[in-house]
Amino acid sequence: TRQYRITLLPGDGIGPEILTVTVDILKLIGTQLDIDFQFQEALIGGSAIDETGEPLPDQTLKMCRNSDAVLLAAIGGYKWDNLPREKRPETGLLAIRAGLNLFANLRPATILPQLIDASSLKPDIVRGVDIMVVRELTGGIYFGEPKGIFETETGEKRGVNTMAYTESEIDRIAKVAFETAQKRTGKLCSVDKANVLDVSQLWRDRVTLMAEQYPDVELSHLYVDNAAMQLVREPLQFDTIVTGNLFGDILSDAAAMLTGSIGMLPSASLGLEKPGLFEPVHGSAPDIAGQDKANPLAQVLSAAMMLRYGLNEAKAATKLEKAVLEALAQGYRTGDIMSQGMKSVGCKAMGEVLLRI
Amino acid sequence: TRQYRITLLPGDGIGPEILTVTVDILKLIGTQLDIDFQFQEALIGGSAIDETGEPLPDQTLKMCRNSDAVLLAAIGGYKWDNLPREKRPETGLLAIRAGLNLFANLRPATILPQLIDASSLKPDIVRGVDIMVVRELTGGIYFGEPKGIFETETGEKRGVNTMAYTESEIDRIAKVAFETAQKRTGKLCSVDKANVLDVSQLWRDRVTLMAEQYPDVELSHLYVDNAAMQLVREPLQFDTIVTGNLFGDILSDAAAMLTGSIGMLPSASLGLEKPGLFEPVHGSAPDIAGQDKANPLAQVLSAAMMLRYGLNEAKAATKLEKAVLEALAQGYRTGDIMSQGMKSVGCKAMGEVLLRI
Ligand SMILES: CC(C)[C@H](C(=O)O)[C@@H](O)C(=O)O
Ligand SMILES: CC(C)[C@H](C(=O)O)[C@@H](O)C(=O)O
Numbered sequence: 170t171r172q173y174r175i176t177l178l179p180g181d182g183i184g185p186e187i188l189t190v191t192v193d194i195l196k197l198i199g200t201q202l203d204i205d206f207q208f209q210e211a212l213i214g215g216s217a218i219d220e221t222g223e224p225l226p227d228q229t230l231k232m233c234r235n236s237d238a239v240l241l242a243a244i245g246g247y248k249w250d251n252l253p254r255e256k257r258p259e260t261g262l263l264a265i266r267a268g269l270n271l272f273a274n275l276r277p278a279t280i281l282p283q284l285i286d287a288s289s290l291k292p293d294i295v296r297g298v299d300i301m302v303v304r305e306l307t308g309g310i311y312f313g314e315p316k317g318i319f320e321t322e323t324g325e326k327r328g329v330n331t332m333a334y335t336e337s338e339i340d341r342i343a344k345v346a347f348e349t350a351q352k353r354t355g356k357l358c359s360v361d362k363a364n365v366l367d368v369s370q371l372w373r374d375r376v377t378l379m380a381e382q383y384p385d386v387e388l389s390h391l392y393v394d395n396a397a398m399q400l401v402r403e404p405l406q407f408d409t410i411v412t413g414n415l416f417g418d419i420l421s422d423a424a425a426m427l428t429g430s431i432g433m434l435p436s437a438s439l440g441l442e443k444p445g446l447f448e449p450v451h452g453s454a455p456d457i458a459g460q461d462k463a464n465p466l467a468q469v470l471s472a473a474m475m476l477r478y479g480l481n482e483a484k485a486a487t488k489l490e491k492a493v494l495e496a497l498a499q500g501y502r503t504g505d506i507m508s509q510g511m512k513s514v515g516c517k518a519m520g521e522v523l524l525r526i
Numbered sequence: 527t528r529q530y531r532i533t534l535l536p537g538d539g540i541g542p543e544i545l546t547v548t549v550d551i552l553k554l555i556g557t558q559l560d561i562d563f564q565f566q567e568a569l570i571g572g573s574a575i576d577e578t579g580e581p582l583p584d585q586t587l588k589m590c591r592n593s594d595a596v597l598l599a600a601i602g603g604y605k606w607d608n609l610p611r612e613k614r615p616e617t618g619l620l621a622i623r624a625g626l627n628l629f630a631n632l633r634p635a636t637i638l639p640q641l642i643d644a645s646s647l648k649p650d651i652v653r654g655v656d657i658m659v660v661r662e663l664t665g666g667i668y669f670g671e672p673k674g675i676f677e678t679e680t681g682e683k684r685g686v687n688t689m690a691y692t693e694s695e696i697d698r699i700a701k702v703a704f705e706t707a708q709k710r711t712g713k714l715c716s717v718d719k720a721n722v723l724d725v726s727q728l729w730r731d732r733v734t735l736m737a738e739q740y741p742d743v744e745l746s747h748l749y750v751d752n753a754a755m756q757l758v759r760e761p762l763q764f765d766t767i768v769t770g771n772l773f774g775d776i777l778s779d780a781a782a783m784l785t786g787s788i789g790m791l792p793s794a795s796l797g798l799e800k801p802g803l804f805e806p807v808h809g810s811a812p813d814i815a816g817q818d819k820a821n822p823l824a825q826v827l828s829a830a831m832m833l834r835y836g837l838n839e840a841k842a843a844t845k846l847e848k849a850v851l852e853a854l855a856q857g858y859r860t861g862d863i864m865s866q867g868m869k870s871v872g873c874k875a876m877g878e879v880l881l882r883i
Contacts, residue, residue: 254721254727257721259721259722263722289647289648289651289758289759289760290646290647290648290758291646291647291648294646310667310689310722310723311722313686316723316724317724318724318727318728321692325692325693325694326692326693326728327690327691327692327693327728328690328691328692328723328724328725328726328727328728328729329670329688329689329690329724329725330688330689330690330723330724330725331686331687331688331689332667332686332687332688332689333684333685333686333687334684334685335678335682335683335684335685336682336683336684337682362772362775364611364614364616365616365620365667365668366667366673366685366687367673367674367675367685367686367687368685368686368687369685370611370675370685371675371683371684371685372685393775393776394775394776394778394779395779397754397776397777397779397780397783398779398780398782398783398788400780401646401647401758401780401783401784402646402783402786403646415719418719418750418751419750419751419754419776420754421751422751422752422754422755423754423755423757423758423780425755426754426755426758426759427758429759431755
């Protein structure tokens with residue numbers, strides 16, 4: 170029996186519902202494959218603010234550090250939108266990324282043939298799209314100093330953030346990206362704004378240098394504005410994309426939306442050591458929270474990424490992924506991905522379908 | 527007779543070809559509407575580097591300042607890609623924006639019914655799309671200090687750029703945006719990353735404050751990652767978008783690509799005073815330069831923007847725009863927008879069609 174301690178962070182909105190479904194399936198797979206998952210639950214986001222005043226209580230970070238993987242659902246909601254930034258749910262998310270040193274964010278955007286009509290793009294443009302965005306997650310303008318709102322000499326306010334990367338920060342994310350590309354089709358596109366930004370020039374230089382160590386990877390470079398265009402124009406040209414924190418935020422969301430079904434997309438955030446953090450790409454959807462309407466599949470697929478990238482349990486990961494595909498093949502759909510002729514189910518019922526498969 | 531002095535900047539690649547076509551049409555319209563255009567030509571970009579060593583010679587900036595409007599074609603090419611940044615064509619573009627204080631960049635993305643099939647998005651998603659991106663152009667991370675590549679205490683390199691906006695910089699672009707929205711459908715969406723960036727928080731606060739002066743404008747806010755998604759998901763929800771330099775670079779290109787025919791899109795860059803600068807969104811296309819294959823229509827439409835926004839010659843602008851629509855209606859297409867059953871023409875021939883209309 171392999172034992173893993175998993176910290177569950179249900180967070181806000183639909184978080185608890187989709188996580189419950191996921192835990193049930195993990196338990197079943199554990200029994201089938203002789204894996205003993207020990208779950209412990211902790212607070213983050215809005216619900217943590219309500220209970221403790223902090224979006225990431227120390228206790229939560231401690232519990233995460235003391236586990237093999239962290240499974241996060243979703244955070245945020247209108248209720249906390251007007252608090253000062255240090256007390257907002259998102260700040261908890263940034264703090265846990267920094268606290269666990271999760272510098273590599275893997276965000277797949279895959280078109281499932283069953284859901285191809287959900288895309289706003291023409292089927293011929295998106296059929297077969299399978300992109301992996303490798304986003305740097307603990308540096309860049311999200312964390313660079315100086316930052317703040319300062320007073321200028323003339324007495325007006327000036328808002329400032331700093332986009333910065335050191336060579337070692339670039340190297341470690343580039344390494345993850347080259348290795349990811351190697352395991353996929355061997356095509357890597359690095360995205361920057363080197364025609365304008367110094368920090369991008371350093372990024373491009375380091376990525377280019379590292380390419381010498383990966384002769385089997387075909388490296389290309391795109392400026393971020395062009396990358397945004399090319400994703401819309403011809404997404405099939407991309408396999409693995411590597412980029413900084415801010416560009417990765419924007420491009421991974423654009424790539425996700427090509428699929429038309431963001432309720433299906435998982436993500437993994439990894440450091441050099443355990444634990445990694447695994448969460449769906451979608452948000453906490455406060456408008457449908459508690460109504461058994463949420464789509465739990467991105468959360469289930471996030472658990473699959475946890476098994477594959479966080480715990481090295483590829484067999485269990487594949488089992489989960491197959492269950493999701495089979496549920497879709499059998500025609501089950503939650504509201505967000507419903508289409509004519511399919512069987513409409515709620516969050517719980519989708520979970521039961523997965524358990525039966 | 528109204529007299530205007532226009533500085534022409536043909537630049538590189540297809541620049542000279544498309545500008546020639548445009549000047550011929552302007553001359554004709556001048557005769558028809560009793561406008562006396564006085565054209566003077568100057569160097570910028572790669573061709574300026576080749577002749578003078580500088581991407582924006584002082585002489586060019588002086589001539590521009592001494593004119594009523596600047597009509598730029600396109601800059602850049604492989605040939606200059608590996609020069610140090612201060613000697614690259616793009617640097618000339620940044621320098622002319624700063625030198626003429628062109629803080630407001632207007633970038634329309636309009637779907638023409640005749641070209642709707644060129645889009646990679648489904649016709650129902652893009653039919654009727656008519657978005658105006660108002661991008662701040664002389665501030666933000668493009669110009670913020672400190673910037674550069676520095677050595678850290680540990681001896682490694684660190685690339686740094688600064689994203690900064692003062693209140694007055696935000697206010698003046700917001701004013702342009704509110705006034706633009708007023709003249710359109712009255713819907714304005716401000717895009718930032720206020721959940722993470724201090725500079726965005728100041729941006730959001732100032733834009734929100736200014737909204738009080740424009741009760742007839744309906745203001746909304748989106749985070750940049752969500753804006754990138756929404757542009758792909760449902761572009762019809764947008765009318766006017768206002769955002770900073772970097773986000774505007776990315777989003778206006780994404781919006782442009784929704785149309786599928788970037789060879790059709792013009793732009794205007796404006797300051798508080800004349801001259802404004804007008805240029806197509808597309809690049810210099812060095813691969814087809816000098817082959818009479820380029821699409822001159824974005825350049826012609828840029829001249830229309832010059833007439834409308836730069837010289838207050840709305841009647842002449844409308845004449846130009848109508849000529850372009852009529853040429854398309856008659857089935858004339860350059861290679862980039864060619865489709866079955868249409869009449870394929872080169873750059874010059876498209877110009878002759880426009881002159882005949
Ligand atoms: C909520 C926000 C801080 C976060 C980010 O910008 O990183 C989110 O957009 C994401 O991509 O995970
Ligand atoms: C060429 C480059 C410097 C420029 C920019 O980033 O502003 C271009 O992408 C644009 O949008 O006009």
